[in-house]
Amino acid sequence: MSPSRPVYSTELGRLCPGCGAAVNACTCKRSSAPVGDGHVRVRRETGGRGGKTVTTVRGLPLDEAALLAVAKQLKAACGSGGTCKDGVVEIQGDHVERIMAWLTGQGWKPKRAGG
Secondary structure (H helix, E strand, O other): OOOOOOOEEOOOEEEOOOOOOEHHHOOOOHHHOOOOOOOOEEEEEOOOOOOOOEEEEEOOOOOHHHHHHHHHHHHHHHOOOEEEEOOEEEEEOOOHHHHHHHHHHOOOOOEEOOO
16 A cells, blocks of 8 residues: 555645645646647637637647647737637637648648538
């Protein structure tokens, strides 16, 4: 049996299971691991957004900081707003072709997903 260790501290809050430090001061770099699977998919979605259209990019094998940088560059290339949530880049509006061209120019091999 492995020795038990705390997962929460009233002083620090949630603790990282890897290093035992507070999650926001984690030293084991668990959150910097690439999120995507390498298959870059670009898709137009409207579900759950009150009828608004967004273009999503999934599968980029980048850490969180690099993904935020790509999201910023895509927003500038499309002249639109957007965000990065849970490893998915969301750009407001229907920009599938423009995003696919930009990703191809950056050396990725994107695939159009959905309909």
